[in-house]
Amino acid sequence: xxxxxxxxxxxxxxxxxxxxxxxxxxxxxxxxxxxxxxxxxxxxxxxxxxxxxxxxxxxxxxxxxxxxxxxxxxxxxxxxxxxxxxxxxxxxxxxxxxxxxxxxxxxxxxxxxxxxxxxxxxxxxxxxxxxxxxxxxxxxxxxxxxxxxxxxxxxxxxxxxxxxxxxxxxxxxxxxxxxxxxxxxxxxxxxxxxxxxxxxxxxxx
Amino acid sequence: xxxxxxxxxxxxxxxxxxxxxxxxxxxxxxxxxxxxxxxxxxxxxxxxxxxxxxxxxxxxxxxxxxxxxxxxxxxxxxxxxxxxxxxxxxxxxxxxxxxxxxxxxxxxxxxxxxxxxxxxxxxxxxxxxxxxxxxxxxxxxxxxxxxxxxxxxxxxxxxxxxxxxxxxxxxxxxxxxxxxxxxxxxxxxxxxxxxxxxxxxxxxx
Numbered sequence: 001x002x003x004x005x006x007x008x009x010x011x012x013x014x015x016x017x018x019x020x021x022x023x024x025x026x027x028x029x030x031x032x033x034x035x036x037x038x039x040x041x042x043x044x045x046x047x048x049x050x051x052x053x054x055x056x057x058x059x060x061x062x063x064x065x066x067x068x069x070x071x072x073x074x075x076x077x078x079x080x081x082x083x084x085x086x087x088x089x090x091x092x093x094x095x096x097x098x099x100x101x102x103x104x105x106x107x108x109x110x111x112x113x114x115x116x117x118x119x120x121x122x123x124x125x126x127x128x129x130x131x132x133x134x135x136x137x138x139x140x141x142x143x144x145x146x147x148x149x150x151x152x153x154x155x156x157x158x159x160x161x162x163x164x165x166x167x168x169x170x171x172x173x174x175x176x177x178x179x180x181x182x183x184x185x186x187x188x189x190x191x192x193x194x195x196x197x198x199x200x201x202x203x204x205x
Numbered sequence: 206x207x208x209x210x211x212x213x214x215x216x217x218x219x220x221x222x223x224x225x226x227x228x229x230x231x232x233x234x235x236x237x238x239x240x241x242x243x244x245x246x247x248x249x250x251x252x253x254x255x256x257x258x259x260x261x262x263x264x265x266x267x268x269x270x271x272x273x274x275x276x277x278x279x280x281x282x283x284x285x286x287x288x289x290x291x292x293x294x295x296x297x298x299x300x301x302x303x304x305x306x307x308x309x310x311x312x313x314x315x316x317x318x319x320x321x322x323x324x325x326x327x328x329x330x331x332x333x334x335x336x337x338x339x340x341x342x343x344x345x346x347x348x349x350x351x352x353x354x355x356x357x358x359x360x361x362x363x364x365x366x367x368x369x370x371x372x373x374x375x376x377x378x379x380x381x382x383x384x385x386x387x388x389x390x391x392x393x394x395x396x397x398x399x400x401x402x403x404x405x406x407x408x409x410x
Contacts, residue, residue, distance in 0.1 A: 001298055002301055004275055004276065004297060005260065005269045005271045007255060007260055007271060010252050011252050017245075018234050019233065019234070028224065029223050031293065032224050033253065033257070034257065041253065042257075043219065045250045045254040047212070047219050049250040051212060051216050051238065051239065052243050052246040052247075056210075058209075064210045072209070090236070093209070096207055
């Protein structure tokens with residue numbers, strides 16, 4: 001694209017670097033910002049310059065937080081003996097929205113992915129081990145995505161923590177509620193038959 | 206959504222205000238930015254804070270420009286007697302990309318749209334009239350979108366400038382190159398039959 005202004009071109013390039021934003025979308029967003037009052041644009045830039053500088057991660061669970069210890073870890077109502085290991089803050093938000101979980105979290109910050117150059121040392125694995133050594137726990141739930149990277153990470157974590165005497169579990173996999181059998185993939189359907197549960201247990205909670 | 210950090214929530218809200226960006230996308234973009242090195246985030250915010258402050262519009266054609274007069278208006282190779290009126294800088298870029306136009310532009314900055322509260326006084330209409338009074342022109346091409354707002358604006362501009370003795374034209378409408386007849390809407394197809402051109406003329410350029 002031939003831009004009429006270098007500054008415009010730079011702004012479009014910056015937006016275009018974001019995932020899922022192409023050049024045309026980036027230009028549309030920049031022109032939208034240009035039409036806004038100056039105060040709005042200042043607020044936009046101000047938030048992002050503070051973002052990287054001021055954002056903190058909970059020293060216990062590594063979730064994004066405004067304080068040294070996040071609300072979940074600081075809450076007296078949460079079961080500290082139950083630790084749910086997740087990939088990032090989005091998963092914490094998704095699980096919190098279910099209102100079904102009352103334990104605490106451990107945010108890895110990613111999944112093991114050799115293709116993307118992400119190894120165990122890039123994730124909060126050591127701090128999970130240290131946390132189990134120092135505080136201990138009754139159960140660790142590995143709530144990671146049902147992908148190749150998720151399964152790899154689960155296997156790695158399992159080997160790391162299996163000798164701590166904690167119960168290790170993964171979240172249930174099967175057919176989603178509302179899912180129609182004919183549209184479910186073969187692997188999921190096959191597994192869900194192999195790992196079937198007694199009817200009394202399936203309606204227990 | 207329940208955010209674990211107020212700052213994160215603000216950043217997501219700012220991204221979510223952009224057109225076509227929902228909360229989930231905004232969160233994904235913010236988490237992406239958080240993972241980038243600090244220098245990259247600083248460059249991101251720096252460009253946008255300069256954007257609103259430093260961006261200028263060409264004093265002749267009102268296109269976005271780094272200088273008081275844009276490259277097109279300053280070029281000696283461009284035909285100053287031919288003025289193409291467009292909605293915004295994206296249209297200038299689109300027409301420049303065709304390499305078929307060697308005149309100059311006049312950027313309105315929008316289209317007349319009573320529904321959105323945009324009237325002629327919000328657009329660069331008066332400056333077009335002044336430009337025709339002061340410098341004059343041989344021909345004015347009204348290259349606006351083939352929408353209700355575009356047609357309204359074309360009609361308004363036509364009434365404003367018809368007494369200046371310049372030729373007023375609009376860009377050709379019809380079936381796009383590569384377009385298949387069966388998929389073309391009835392209005393376009395009907396008009397393209399009524400406004401058919403002699404074959405010799407259609408292959409002239």
